[in-house]
Amino acid sequence: MFSNRKFNLLVPLFSILLGFLVGAIIMVVFGYSPIDGYTALWNGAFGNAYYTGETLRQSIPLALTGLSIAFAFRSGLFNIGAEGQVFVGWLAAVWFGITFDLPAVIHLPLSILVAALAGALWAFVPGLLKATRGVHEVVVTIMMNYIALHVSNHIIRAYLLESGSRTYRINESASLRSEFLTDFFSGSQIHWGFIVAIIGAFIMWFILEKTTYGYELRAVGFNPHAARYAGMSVKKNIIMAMLIAGGFAGIAGAMEGLGTFGAMHTHAGFSNLGFDGIAVALLGANTAIGSVLAALLFGALKVGSLSMPPVAGVPSELVEIVIAIIIFFVASSYIIRWAVLRFKKEEK
């Protein structure tokens, strides 16, 4: 029989396979060649140094929103509000980057920290309401997303607007971009944020696996009643888990503000980084290393999809469908387990 560990690997792999299979079927139905389509996707993600750099760049915020959602999941919470936390983190980082002029060694880390604090503050509201009044965090975080969207647009328009819909550019001392990286990846927008994402993943692993505090968080996630019986404060743990999750998402926003764009635009809708983060966390089985790997996959899919229309004529939205199918099957892991077990039984 299969062990749980094996299943944890099998389910994501199976889901990815099914996602690509559905994508291929759709391409065939609409008269495209799936081989051409997926070749264009691959080349568009890793075909040369530029595309590889872009894939890495896209994976950075995805890894961090993935960590945010995975961290919350481990303590039994669903942080669907990463979307809004990204916005406030992005705005806070850009504001700090524009307003202050400090030496880079201080300015850059402080800008990231400010973004983490903003994200944590945004996650504090649902955390507090969950802990003290038992309000379901999913609904509150969705509402907080929209509040973040409209409030950040308002603040940009009222206080930070330079031209059109964009804020002033951040000072060089807060920027994550570097000539060296841009040259190395032949002009890609890649920035040092990938180091931030790796540090973030390490921090999550360390907190959860190596500290008493992380042990308590996981205990609360497994069984809040048992955790309370063992003398742990469930309320405190819920609030702390949301604060840390919000911090990760806020940093994801900082990666966009300090790295990719060096500014912030007003948004008509969401960036989808938060929603894609749900996919990343799920596929990564809510582990730190899993989230990083899943972020790489989704980063590659997102960037690679842009090459599908010009090269193979396939609309890039195909990839959105593939990603959605992947999550759908990961979420339905029960049925995959059931099918695999059934299959095994019949073999014997």
Added chain:
Amino acid sequence: MQIIDLLQSIMPMVLFYSAPLIFTALGGVFSERSGVINIGLEGLMVMGAFIGILFNLTFAEVFGTFTPWLSLIAAGIVAGIFAMMHAVASVSFRANQVVSGVAINMIAVGLGVFLTREIYGSGQTASIAEPFYTRTIPILSDIPIIGEMFFSGTYYTSYIAILLAVFVWFVLFKTSFGLRLRAVGEHPMAADTNGISVTKIRYIGVILSGVLAGLGGATYALTISLNFSAMTISGQGFMSLAAVIFGKWHPLGAMGAAIFFGFAQALSVVGRNFPIFADVPNVYLLIAPYVLTILALAGFIGRAESPRALGDPYVKGSR
């Protein structure tokens, strides 16, 4: 007098902004009352808007002035079928219902825009030839003051939405099907023990939510946006979900909340023209629905209590 002027010019707008929200929120009530969280309302609305526009563009010549009505029906049917995916995942496959809803939202936008590109060669369709037109109801619109407020310059769909809310209330609270649906959402095991098929009722709840959200999305598309693109539905589904909760999972409450949110939306569009609202920054009106929903949930505006089995897959024989 100024207040009456304001209301007279804003009420028709409130009615047509709230109609899509009412339809969708009623859908949300069906699904959530049966115990299935439906974050996918947004995606189901996208599907409805897409089908509504697609049908209208394709058959405008054939059906003439009936086209918008048939478009609505087509949108409801297709979105209902689409909602089966959510039902299969969350009822039969015991998937996390929130995640499944997120997947529904992603697939709807992806598929809608993919097909739009396939059929029309660009990410946005042309404007439809046969939209709904605003109507002025004879006789009723001649009533002083309220005639102009409620019965002139608005769409039939708004009245249908309001009547439907009353109908849904009747179904939920005065029929045996409604009793079963609510029982399944509160205590599935007790319902099962009494011979009610939890699976069947939940499927019906989710499919109805798809039909109604499809009507909502199509109403929005056929009265307000008049075309389809990735941005046509941006948040109305989540706002309807907020209306479900703000309305405490009650059809009439959800309708009231939807009208109130529609009022906030209308004010954010035309409020500027009125001295009372000229100085209020738009952002307060834009975030009002969401802030109020959080306050309601937190118990500052009455306690919002969800159906007890909301979000739990029912496994026969488990306690």
